[in-house]
Amino acid sequence: MPRISWRRLAGGERRWAVLGLGAVIALWEIGHRVYGDFVLPSPLATIAALGRLGASGDLWPAVVTTARDALSGFLAATLAGSLLGGLAGRSTPIRAMLQPIATLLIGVPAIAWVVLSLLWFGGSGLAATFSVAIAVGPVVFAAAVQGTRTVDGGLRTMARAFRVPFGAMIVDVYLPHVLSYLLPALGTALAMSWKVAVMAELLSGTGGIGDGLAAARAEVDTAKTMAWVVVVVALLLIVERLVIEPVRRYFETWRHGLPGEAA
DSSP states (O other): OOOOHHHHHHHHHHHHHHHHHHHHHHHHHHHHHOTTTTSOOHHHHHHHHHHHEEEOOOOOHHHHHHHHHHHHHHHHHHHHHHHHHHHHHHOHHHHHHHHHHHHHHHHHHHHHHHHHHHHTTTHHHHHHHHHHHHHHHHHHHHHHHHHTSSOOOOHHHHHHHTTTTTHHHIIIIIHHHHHHHHHHHHHHHHHHHHHHHHHHHHHHHHHHHHHHHHHHHHTTHHHHHHHHHHHHHHHHHHIIIIIHHHHHHHTGGTTTTTTTTOO
């Protein structure tokens, strides 16, 4: 039976990823040459500004603060959204009760949650964590609902007929299918988490990358601003590649033997 070589596939994906990043850097350099340093500093000037941030001791405390704010909110949203979404996908009354709430939460702009959380929690780190959790939780919830609702009915019936234990039902029947919906949503939620955390820090002035962006804006230092942006993007890519991507590959191994899969 044909099987997928995940190592070969991952190598091909990495080459395309490097090509995509190279294209972005090339366009960045072209934009710099067209508009100049004040509007868009060059990649080299941005790297130099990043080096100055590291040498000054401002970089790593900001990275730790933003990572704490973003990842704590992301984990809370993932746990709550997955659990409630799974329950809603299995129960029509629960879904009818929670779906309008999720739609309402999605409709509220992230900046509104940031402002409200600052009013409720002040300048503490809890404001950023709450903003992230409430902004991205509905995204995870919607994916969990859809994944749970679309589990193959015949597969569930067969598992019940063979009296498959409840734990095995969750791990072998529900989990692989739900994760095929949930993991792409988690990638989106992770990106949103960084953006919302930085936004909350920028408005609150309590440290983190957002606070660094606010200071760079006040100094009219475009190179430093771009350096902070590069830090945010790099952190997102690192977490996505080291956490989300390996989990996705691990749980998609169940697809290897499906008929029609390419070798």
